[in-house]
Amino acid sequence: MLETFRQLFGSAEGARIYRAPGRVNLIGEHTDYTLGFVLPVALDLATHIAAVPSPDGMLRIYSQQRRELREFTAAGIPQRQPAHDWTDYPIGVAVELARAGFPLAPANLLICSSVPEGSGLSSSAALEVASALAFLSGRAIDPLDLARLCQRAERNFVGVPCGIMDQYISIFGRRNSAVEIDCRSLGHRFVPLPESITFTAVNSMVKHALAGSAYKDRVAECAAAADALGLPLRDFSPSQFESKAHNLPPLVARRARHVVTENARVADFVESSMRGDLARMGRLMVESHRSLQNDYEVSCPELDFLVDTALSIDGVYGSRMTGGGFGGCTVTMLRPDALPHFQQQIVSAYEARFQVTPQLYPCHPSPGAGEGPANP
Numbered sequence: 001m002l003e004t005f006r007q008l009f010g011s012a013e014g015a016r017i018y019r020a021p022g023r024v025n026l027i028g029e030h031t032d033y034t035l036g037f038v039l040p041v042a043l044d045l046a047t048h049i050a051a052v053p054s055p056d057g058m059l060r061i062y063s064q065q066r067r068e069l070r071e072f073t074a075a076g077i078p079q080r081q082p083a084h085d086w087t088d089y090p091i092g093v094a095v096e097l098a099r100a101g102f103p104l105a106p107a108n109l110l111i112c113s114s115v116p117e118g119s120g121l122s123s124s125a126a127l128e129v130a131s132a133l134a135f136l137s138g139r140a141i142d143p144l145d146l147a148r149l150c151q152r153a154e155r156n157f158v159g160v161p162c163g164i165m166d167q168y169i170s171i172f173g174r175r176n177s178a179v180e181i182d183c184r185s186l187g188h189r190f191v192p193l194p195e196s197i198t199f200t201a202v203n204s205m206v207k208h209a210l211a212g213s214a215y216k217d218r219v220a221e222c223a224a225a226a227d228a229l230g231l232p233l234r235d236f237s238p239s240q241f242e243s244k245a246h247n248l249p250p251l252v253a254r255r256a257r258h259v260v261t262e263n264a265r266v267a268d269f270v271e272s273s274m275r276g277d278l279a280r281m282g283r284l285m286v287e288s289h290r291s292l293q294n295d296y297e298v299s300c301p302e303l304d305f306l307v308d309t310a311l312s313i314d315g316v317y318g319s320r321m322t323g324g325g326f327g328g329c330t331v332t333m334l335r336p337d338a339l340p341h342f343q344q345q346i347v348s349a350y351e352a353r354f355q356v357t358p359q360l361y362p363c364h365p366s367p368g369a370g371e372g373p374a375n376p
């Protein structure tokens with residue numbers, strides 16, 4: 001990474017490198033923006049940024065993935081408007097940092113990422129958090145404030161009304177552990193996962209155009225449900241909700257039913273994990289997927305096919321779509337020794353059906369963002 005930096009900017013002297021991970025969400029999907037519960041894991045796939053202060057008042061950002069260098073006047077950052085491309089993530093963060101009292105220092109930045117873009121593994125939050133650390137360049141900020149600041153960058157500058165999950169887990173991830181986040185209190189607890197299982201993400205390699213607009217629709221539908229019910233959705237148990245659901249328009253009721261039952265599944269999954277009840281964990285993942293497929297309607301044929309195929313393979317406990325949906329990845333819970341056979345089966349079935357080779361990413365729960373070693 002430093003060699004590339006040298007080639008781009010002449011010297012890498014004094015370079016600092018920051019790392020922020022992507023994530024896979026085990027369960028608790030589309031519950032964060034209604035203040036519910038989520039259970040993500042930070043991955044060893046991460047975005048790395050190398051940064052060196054620049055003497056000429058400019059901010060230069062090179063994206064290795066895009067092979068693109070962009071230049072900005074550092075002093076003009078607070079007035080910038082979105083460009084509707086990849087630079088909106090770092091620039092949105094720089095704008096929010098300036099607003100929060102951390103004005104941008106001119107710098108040269110090199111971004112390298114192993115988080116596949118558009119895969120539902122949160123490449124956006126990884127880029128936001130790594131950018132924030134690079135811009136802060138050692139200036140101290142409370143980690144929770146940092147997560148909220150990066151979320152604001154995505155909401156205000158990128159224009160996606162996202163919840164807090166992705167930025168939060170990228171900062172608070174922990175080795176060998178999932179993290180249960182309460183999206184209202186913004187507290188969390190670490191959930192160690194049973195050693196006899198492993199998780200793998202499978203990338204459908206598609207991202208349907210619907211993803212952005214449908215996400216906004218779901219946020220609005222959930223807000224309508226909470227308004228009509230007079231309480232946040234997370235304050236309903238499934239049976240309390242069913243006794244009130246008839247007051248809601250049928251579509252809104254289905255959306256809210258997903259959220260209410262999904263919150264209950266997160267609690268159940270965490271308890272089952274503590275007890276080592278692998279079969280129940282697997283069943284909860286499948287129920288989550290069916291709820292996202294039928295009630296929340298954010299799945300797609302490719303994801304449904306990956307889930308259904310996974311469930312027919314020996315050694316698999318459960319499988320579900322993960323992330324925003326309409327493409328991206330599934331996450332599958334399985335016996336570690338079943339992984340090679342699973343990989344071979346799922347790849348050949350998916351290729352036969354869609355003429356596309358899906359990528360697999362074994363999920364190794366990893367630490368949250370920080371100043372760290374370079375990507376090899």
Ligand code: GLA
Nearest residue numbers: 029030162163164165323324
């Ligand atoms: C995206 C958003 C998150 C969350 C998930 C769905 O990843 O950024 O805030 O809403 O979708 O669970």
